[in-house]
Amino acid sequence: MWPWFVLLGLLLAVGAWQARIAWQARRVIRWLRQGADPAQAPVLRGAWGEAAQRLRRLLRQHNQRAAASEARLQDFLAALQASPNGVVLLDAQGHIEWFNQQAAQHFGLEAERDRQQAIGNLLREPAFAAYCAQGDFTQDLLLPGRDSTPTHPVRLALRLHPYGEGRRLMLARDVTAIEQADAMRRDFVANVSHEIRTPLTVLAGFVETLQTLELTQDERARYLGLMARQAARMQYLVQDLLTLSRLEGSPLPDRAEWTPVRRLLRHVADEARTLSVALRPENAAPQTLEFPADAALQAAGELAGSASELQSALSNLVTNAVRYTPAGGRISVRWQPLARGGARFVVQDTGPGIAAEHLPRLTERFYRADPGRSRENGGTGLGLAIVKHVLQRHGAQLHVASIVGQGSTFSVDFPADRWRAACSPLL
Numbered sequence: 001m002w003p004w005f006v007l008l009g010l011l012l013a014v015g016a017w018q019a020r021i022a023w024q025a026r027r028v029i030r031w032l033r034q035g036a037d038p039a040q041a042p043v044l045r046g047a048w049g050e051a052a053q054r055l056r057r058l059l060r061q062h063n064q065r066a067a068a069s070e071a072r073l074q075d076f077l078a079a080l081q082a083s084p085n086g087v088v089l090l091d092a093q094g095h096i097e098w099f100n101q102q103a104a105q106h107f108g109l110e111a112e113r114d115r116q117q118a119i120g121n122l123l124r125e126p127a128f129a130a131y132c133a134q135g136d137f138t139q140d141l142l143l144p145g146r147d148s149t150p151t152h153p154v155r156l157a158l159r160l161h162p163y164g165e166g167r168r169l170m171l172a173r174d175v176t177a178i179e180q181a182d183a184m185r186r187d188f189v190a191n192v193s194h195e196i197r198t199p200l201t202v203l204a205g206f207v208e209t210l211q212t213l214e215l216t217q218d219e220r221a222r223y224l225g226l227m228a229r230q231a232a233r234m235q236y237l238v239q240d241l242l243t244l245s246r247l248e249g250s251p252l253p254d255r256a257e258w259t260p261v262r263r264l265l266r267h268v269a270d271e272a273r274t275l276s277v278a279l280r281p282e283n284a285a286p287q288t289l290e291f292p293a294d295a296a297l298q299a300a301g302e303l304a305g306s307a308s309e310l311q312s313a314l315s316n317l318v319t320n321a322v323r324y325t326p327a328g329g330r331i332s333v334r335w336q337p338l339a340r341g342g343a344r345f346v347v348q349d350t351g352p353g354i355a356a357e358h359l360p361r362l363t364e365r366f367y368r369a370d371p372g373r374s375r376e377n378g379g380t381g382l383g384l385a386i387v388k389h390v391l392q393r394h395g396a397q398l399h400v401a402s403i404v405g406q407g408s409t410f411s412v413d414f415p416a417d418r419w420r421a422a423c424s425p426l427l
Contacts, residue, residue: 021046028055085173086156092166094119094132106156106172108146119170128158137161145174155179184365191366195237195381199230206230240382243312244365247389253306255417261300261335261343264311265291272318272331284327291333300335301343301421303414305394313390314345316383317410321349325407341416346409353404362400363388394418 027042028051034040041056077098080087086103088096095116099109107123114122120129131141137160145154155176161169206227210220269291276287292300303310321331334346354362358369366381391398395415402408 085171088119088170088172090119090160090168090170094168096122097167103170103172106145106174131158132160140173142175145176188365191381192237192241195366196234199234202230203227237382240386243386244382244389247309247386247393252393253304253309255304257307258302258304258420259307259310260302262294262297264303264307264314265297265300265333265335267311268315268318268333271315272322272333275319276322279323280327287322287325287327288330289322289333290330292335297335299421301337301419303343303394304418304420306390309390309393313387313412316387317345317347317412320383321347321351321408321410325349325351329407337419337421338413341419342414343419345412345414347411348407348409350407353406354400354402354408355404356402359400359402363398 024042024046032055041053077100081100083100083102086100086106088099088103088107088109091097095118096109096114098115099111103109104111109122120132125143127141127143131137140157140159143156143158145156148154153176154174157173157175159171161171163169206223209215210223215223269289272289276289280286318331318333325331329350331350332346332348334348335343336346337343354369358367361367362369363384365385368381388398391412395418397413399411399413400408401411
């Protein structure tokens with residue numbers, strides 16, 4: 001047998017070793033209970049030291065994967081946040097888990113208030129409840145937007161996309177502009193059809209009359225004259241439609257091409273005087289047309305852009321005044337530099353004037369404040385639409401002021417970068 005003191009030494013050594021193992025185990029367990037931060041892992045020797053190092057390595061790898069996953073998630077959410085569409089993530093019970101800013105604007109949502117709320121409690125449209133209940137999400141649901149008003153309607157196209165375990169992705173698109181464009185297209189086609197059908201019907205009737213009836217020479221001449229007027233009306237309509245199509249499909253006019261204002265106004269004056277004589281009733285007093293004198297036009301400067309487009313727009317405004325101003329009336333055309341830079345073209349007449357409710361719609365295609373009078377004067381209903389497009393392409397703005405019974409004033413403000421006072425030699 002070993003001496004007692006040897007046994008005592010062995011017992012003390014074993015006890016010390018077990019105490020050390022227990023102490024290491026407590027440190028590892030305390031580290032795990034306090035969150036297991038890899039940076040605070042205890043530095044130990046032996047089995048527990050190796051276990052702690054392996055745990056630290058595993059935790060570090062796990063944290064790196066978690067951080068990478070979180071980064072990918074944040075990138076994904078940032079992409080959804082940048083989407084032009086409203087995005088709402090719903091759980092299996094229809095509660096809101098997340099939504100982007102666009103969805104917040106569409107539906108009036110607030111992050112702190114509305115997360116984890118049932119979407120049916122926040123979007124109370126009966127059509128939406130029926131859409132969710134039927135479970136067929138192959139088609140969009142059209143709903144009025146939160147800011148929709150009778151004068152400024154807002155339309156949203158909404159669709160649910162199931163994913164995961166019962167979750168759904170709700171997408172909402174603002175289709176107001178698309179619906180307005182479709183409505184304008186339908187109205188445009190209907191208006192064009194109507195505008196062309198009317199003279200065609202008249203022409204067909206006159207042709208049938210000439211073919212079936214015995215007419216005197218005077219009657220034939222009268223019918224042929226009326227047919228020529230209807231044919232000319234269709235020709236003007238087609239020309240204006242082609243002009244609008246060309247304006248919408250062509251690039252913006254070059255700023256390097258400068259045209260003297262004097263030359264433009266000379267052509268405008270010639271067209272206006274010719275039209276005024278042609279429209280004047282027999283024995284009626286002539287209209288008074290006032291244009292800037294040549295001396296004033298010497299300093300009128302130059303405009304940058306398409307000379308033909310500018311000529312068309314300015315001429316349209318003046319000839320409109322000629323058409324609607326009665327015999328003996330006055331049409332005044334002015335050109336004046338602006339103090340803030342740029343220049344202004346003004347056409348003022350003493351015609352019947354335009355009621356205030358018509359002013360916002362004057363530049364719409366085929367819109368006429370007085371349809372009967374417009375057609376009598378040979379208008380196509382596209383003149384001011386052409387003017388609007390030309391001015392937009394040149395950065396200019398059209399302003400209209402009118403008083404019923406007193407006349408109208410159309411003014412065009414050209415920006416400073418489209419007008420310069422120093423002219424090249426005028427032609």
